[in-house]
Amino acid sequence: MKKVFIGLLIVLIAAGAAFYMKGKSSGFDEQKATDFMQQRFDAIDTNSDGLIDRAEFDAEGEAILKTKNFTTQEEIEQFYKVKEQAWNAFDADNNNLLSFEEFKNRLRLEREKRLAK
Ligand SMILES: [Ca+2]
Numbered sequence: 001m002k003k004v005f006i007g008l009l010i011v012l013i014a015a016g017a018a019f020y021m022k023g024k025s026s027g028f029d030e031q032k033a034t035d036f037m038q039q040r041f042d043a044i045d046t047n048s049d050g051l052i053d054r055a056e057f058d059a060e061g062e063a064i065l066k067t068k069n070f071t072t073q074e075e076i077e078q079f080y081k082v083k084e085q086a087w088n089a090f091d092a093d094n095n096n097l098l099s100f101e102e103f104k105n106r107l108r109l110e111r112e113k114r115l116a117k
């Protein structure tokens with residue numbers, strides 16, 4: 001069951017992260033990846049104040065949830081649990097807001113972890 005959520009952050013950043021996580025494969029471009037993350041960040045930051053607040057993060061979570069074909073209550077509960085963990089993982093300074101730096105740094109960290117495997 002937990003396997004559904006390989007890489008807890010991927011769930012939340014979907015396409016942008018998948019691109020970024022590709023890592024060492026040929027054609028990986030650091031600048032392009034950063035631009036892509038910026039786009040993802042801006043898309044989630046719906047009021048464009050340069051920070052992702054909890055409501056914006058939750059809205060993104062709901063949008064992602066809709067794209068998953070979860071059929072059981074357990075899967076849905078697991079999704080929310082992972083979403084909570086992801087929020088805490090992103091919000092490094094615990095101020096209940098995500099800056100682009102936090103967003104980017106966390107993705108970078110996750111990518112390095114994956115590449116180290
Ligand atoms: Ca915002």
Ligand SMILES: [Ca+2]
Nearest residue numbers: 091093095097
């Ligand atoms: Ca923060």
